[in-house]
Each structure stands twice: as C-alpha cells, then as structure tokens.
Amino acid sequence: MDSFSHRHSHLVIILLAAVLGGVATLAAIYGFRGQPATAPAYAQNGGLATAAAVESAYVEVAARTLPAVVNISAETVRRERVGGMPKDLEDMFKDFPFPFPFEFRFGPEDEGERQVERRGQSLGSGWIYSADGYIVTNWHVVQGASDIKVTLHDDPRDDRQYEAKIVGHDPRTELAVIKVNVDRKLPTLVLGDSDAVKVGQFCMAVGAPFGLQQTVTAGVVSAKGRFIPGQSKYIRIGDVIQTDAPINPGNSGGPLVNLRGEVIGINVAIVSQGLIPGNVGIGFAIPANTAKKVVPELISRGKVARGWLGIMIEDLTPNMRQFYGAPDGGALVTGIQKDAPASKSDLREEDVIVGIDGQPVRDTWELQKAVADRKPGERVRLDVIRGKKRTQVELELGQMPDKYAGLEESKPVEDGAIAPSALGLTVAEITPEMARSMSLPRKKGVVVLKVAPDSPAADKVQRGDVITRVNNTAINNLEDYQNAVEEARRQKAKFLIMRIERMSEDGEVLSTVVDMATEW
Secondary structure, eight states, X not given: OHHHHHHHHHHHHHHHHHHHHHHHHHHHHHOTTSOOOOOOHHHHTTHHHHHHHHHHHHHHHHHHHGGGEEEEEEEEEEEEEEOOOOHHHHHHTTTOSSOOSSOOOOOTTSTTXXXXXXXXXXXXXXXXXXXXXXXXXXHHHHTTEEEEEXXXXXXXXXXXXXXXXXXXXXXXXXXXXXXXXXXXXXXXXXXXXXXXXXXXXXXXXXXXXXXXXXXXXXXXXXXXXXXXXXXXXXXXXXXXXXXXXXXXXXXXTOEEEOTTSOEEEEEEXXXXXXXXXXXXXXXXXXXXXXXXXXXXXXXXHSSOOOEEOOEEXXXXXXXXXXXXXOTTOOEEEEEEOTTSGGGGXXXXXXXXXXXXXXXXXXXXHHHHHHHHTSOXXXXXXXXXXXXXXXXXXXXXXXXXXXXHHXXXXXXXXXXXXXXXXXXXXXXXXXXXXHHHHTTOSOSSSEEEEEEOTTSTTTTTOOTTOEEEEETTEEOOXXXXXXXXXXXXXXXXXXXXXXXXXXXXXXXXXXXXXXXXXXXX
16 A cells, blocks of 8 residues: 555656646746747747758759750660470470460570570660750660660650660760750750869759659768779779769769759769669769760760870889888889880889879879870870889870770780680680780680670670680680681581689689580
8 A cells, every 4th residue: 555655656746747847848938928938049040041042942953953854765685595495395385376475495405496685674864965965874874775765854745755876985984975856955954063062062863763754852962082883894983972862773874963053973873782772872973074074075076085004003002102112102003015105115013103294193093094084195294103213204195995995896906816706705815914914814725805795605704704625625725716616616516515714803713614505
C-alpha cells in the first residue's frame, strides 16, 4: 500500500510539471497579457525573406533551364552467335504453331548455328549548346548507337522525337556532341566558369532520371578536383565536380547549373551501392571549363587534337621526393616510347618533370593536363630535376595517338600487327617496349591489340591478352599464331580452343582457356 501511494505521488508531480510547462510555453508565446511574444530572431533579421528569395531563385532557374534540356534515347545493336536447335528437337517441333520466346543456345558444333541481333536501349539527357541544334551530352549515352532520338521541351505542342547524328566525341572527357535539324531556333544554355565554383554553393541537376523527363534536383557542390576512371585503361577523367544534388541513371549528359542558370558541369557518373544503381548522395559532373575547350573542337573537327610527349610517368612518394631531390613533387619519367616526341629530345628516364613553360607540375595529372591542353606542334620547355640538379629540356609536342584518346584505331598502331582475322582479333608480336608500356604478363609472344565488337572474340578476349596456345600449337611468335589459325581454316574448324594470359588489377598473371567460334 505504501509503495502504491509513493508511485501515485510521483505521478501527480509529473502531471503538475507538465501542466506548468505548458503554461510557461504559452506565456512565452503570447505573453502574460495575451499579446504575441517577440518574433524569433530568424524572422526579425529577414530570414524568411531570404528563404523566399532562394526559393524564387530555384524556381526561376528551373523555368529558364528546362526548355533547353533534352531527353536522348539511343538504340544499340550487338550481333551474337547462338546455337541452333538440335536436329531431333527441330523435327519434333517443326509443326509447332507458336514461335518460341527464347533462343536455343548450344555449342558451335550444333546444326543451325547463326548470328542474331541483340538490341539495347540507352536513355540519357543533354542540353542545347546552340540555337541551330547542337546538343552536348555524355559519350557513353550515345556510344555504339545505331539510332538516336531526341525529345525537345521548348514547345509543349511539339511531342515529336527528332533523329540525331553524332557530330563528335571525346572519350578522355566523356563528352559528345549530337545534332538535330529543327525548323526553329532553340533555347540554349550558357557555360559558366567552373574554376570559380566554390564548395558549398547551391546547384541544380536537370535531366531525366530513370526516364522521368524534365526533373530537377537541388544540392550543393560537395568537392572539386575529383578523379574518376574512363572507359580505357589509358584514361582518367580529372578536375571533376562532386555534388550531392541527386543524380541517377538517365541524368547522364544533363547540365549541373548554378543559381544564375549557367552550366557549371555536365552530369556524368554516380557512386552507387547494391544491384540497382541509384543515388547515395555522391554524383560527378565534367567541369564547364573542360567543355569550353572540347565542344567547339568536336563541332568543327569531330575529335580533339591533343599534345603528346610519349613518356611513361609515375607520381613521387615521400621517399622518392627525397631521393630525387624534388621536395614539391613532380612527375617521374619511367620510360620513353620509341619514336615519340620525347625520344627526339634530351629528356631521360628518371628525370623528374617539375614544370612546363614556367607552370608548376606537382604530380602526373598536372603534367598530363598541361600537355593535353596544348596543341600538337607546339614547342614547350620542361623544367626537370636530374641528379638533384635543375635543368631544362625543350621539345616539340606530337599528337596524342587515338588509342590514348580512347578513339577507334583506323590501323594497327604497333609495327608488325596483322589485321583482324576470322576471329575478329588484331594481334602483334610483343616487343620489349610493348611489354613495358602495356604491362604484359610476358616479354615474348603474341598480344591482342584490338577486338572487333561484333566478333566471336568480343566477350572473351580483350586488349592486352597474350595468346600462348591455339588448339595444340604453342604460340611463341606471330608466325606460330598465323600458322595455327591457317591450319584451323584449312580444316574448316568451327571453333578454336585458345589459351591466354592477362594481368589482373592486382598485378597477378591470370591464365584461362576460351572456346571461340570461327567465321571462315
């Protein structure tokens, strides 16, 4: 009984405190005379007006930007070999009245083997660069497309899809320009100064995430100067803007704008987790100042001509900085390619490049960017540390080869290469320089330089693979490879068994066997 009374007393005290607290709160709000209390400091200082101004700015930017943002649908076609239905099953189902909803997949020895077309669809965004129909987007949105359709949003009465053609592309920056022909002037967006962008400033991403057209999302610039990998092992995209404005699949190629409506970046990638890609608050955009340099060249030439030294370089560790006498960093020259511009100069291996034309170079990216920003044929002065002493090297830049720019190679780039065979492979005999520059698992033998995208080897072999055996023939040189393939051709073999070696991302040598169909 005493225990119950004790608990009851505590309950009364708690209720009384709650009532008094409520009274105090009301008194604070309305005052003891029933008058409104002093307004919050936020409202006193014009905070509500400021918030309204920011809101109005977002609304105005969206209204100005959306008509110049387009949706892009790109159709891709990939040819794939499939096995035919075995003869006994074909006889069994020859009078079956309905088509089968799938392809029978069997080995290449089965009858009726053929190639079929696999069609895919790529959805993305873009924005109108000029009133006559030039549109900026990402290269991966339209790469490999056989048919590109664009939906415009400047006229609500126009619901047509316009056919677009690729004008130019630049895999090193993931930018592409496409063109539509329209009988009216189109609204455009203006490129801003991405160097002036500050971390923390407001921004808006515009596009069609997951196909939801005319979507805007808002956030801030989270960071600058990020790096993301490109589609080729030679490519790393730098100076990238990071944002938390939600970007999702379908936003690629759309603009990232500031509150003045200027394009400060072109949305290109996200960090995603799980099986279904989606935004986790980390998105990336190619900076506007990069587009200012690239887009005009894509319109006029279809690609970008960049300067090239022809050297292998490496960043300096703290210990290497001390060893080479380069306390502020630089780019260590680890190799010089044969017949490259650098090979015709006084530049040497183990030189540390610390400047170009008086501009400091603190790491490999700064050197790559400075050289790529210059035109082929320009003469440059490199500031070099050699034996802990400073010196200078002058040379004339060459033009970056297509393979380093991520472009299609019109012809083999290495001497001794042979054109694609019935396997769709372009191969060459390995040279010491090639083994070093391509980080090959062997110093002798035959290496794959290129794989035709619609060939039997497309999904099984890749550039940099070393072919060590074809059927029962060991491959030590180009002649061995040619003889082995020719022997299979004479026998009209429907397939080859090929052993290859490749380097893993961890630097380990991986050996595998592939079963490859032929197209004699």
